[in-house]
Amino acid sequence: MTNTPNKLNICAFISGRGSNLKAIIDACENNPEFPARVSCIISNKPDAGGIEYAKEFNIPFAVISHKDFNNKQDFEAAILDALSHEPVDLICLAGFMRILSPYFINQWGPNIINIHPSLLPKYKGLDTHERAIKAGDSEAGCTVHYVIPEMDAGDIIVQRKVPILKSDTIESLEQKVLVQEHTAYPEAIKVIADNHFKKPEPTPTKVSSKQQTELSENNWINFTNFVKYGTIATIGALILLALLLL
Numbered sequence: 001m002t003n004t005p006n007k008l009n010i011c012a013f014i015s016g017r018g019s020n021l022k023a024i025i026d027a028c029e030n031n032p033e034f035p036a037r038v039s040c041i042i043s044n045k046p047d048a049g050g051i052e053y054a055k056e057f058n059i060p061f062a063v064i065s066h067k068d069f070n071n072k073q074d075f076e077a078a079i080l081d082a083l084s085h086e087p088v089d090l091i092c093l094a095g096f097m098r099i100l101s102p103y104f105i106n107q108w109g110p111n112i113i114n115i116h117p118s119l120l121p122k123y124k125g126l127d128t129h130e131r132a133i134k135a136g137d138s139e140a141g142c143t144v145h146y147v148i149p150e151m152d153a154g155d156i157i158v159q160r161k162v163p164i165l166k167s168d169t170i171e172s173l174e175q176k177v178l179v180q181e182h183t184a185y186p187e188a189i190k191v192i193a194d195n196h197f198k199k200p201e202p203t204p205t206k207v208s209s210k211q212q213t214e215l216s217e218n219n220w221i222n223f224t225n226f227v228k229y230g231t232i233a234t235i236g237a238l239i240l241l242a243l244l245l246l
């Protein structure tokens, strides 16, 4: 896939049905102004449902199964190699069920983000909806955050909340949160892309030494004028006062 100027190139990592991937593709496809595009997709599962979206939208994809490698290092080396064949600015983990090593994460610096189905920092890890219901929480939600070596702990980009009703089950809550995920993820991508393409702030113009001399001369003239006219006004006021008293 070729690069497109003014569009952030996304590689989505998936392991399953890919509904978040689809939401991201839709955001990119349905709005020509959206500042990102999905340039490639990597799945660690050959049967991930989300691969169908890669085919439907003609997006290059690679299946890199962790099971084909003896260790994480080799698995990640294969992913890094795949990434080097497509333009990629941002990795979006969208239901990717492997934990990336600190080595991999550090290679990509701040350019990996993830969506997690809880209101982080609450409920890192799995079974988030069940834990929120069991805890008697009144609200749940989702969080799009930067990925750092500590799991589900990076800075938050976007967070969305939903109320937990007495009638909610794990499934109904998951469904409600998922609806929010599908708008939260594109919103977070837009925030990052807008920031990426933002024109740099104009740097303050340097004042030349000649201008500096002129400025300080002007300041001096202003100061002496202030003293001169201030003195005249004070003397005038004193004379007036003396005349009034006589």
Ligand code: GRF
Binding pocket: 015, 016, 017, 018, 019, 020, 021, 094, 095, 096, 115, 116, 117, 142, 178, 181
């Ligand atoms: C989502 O709930 C997401 O928050 C979590 O994994 C799930 C992936 O769903 N990280 P999908 O594959 O995007 O439909």
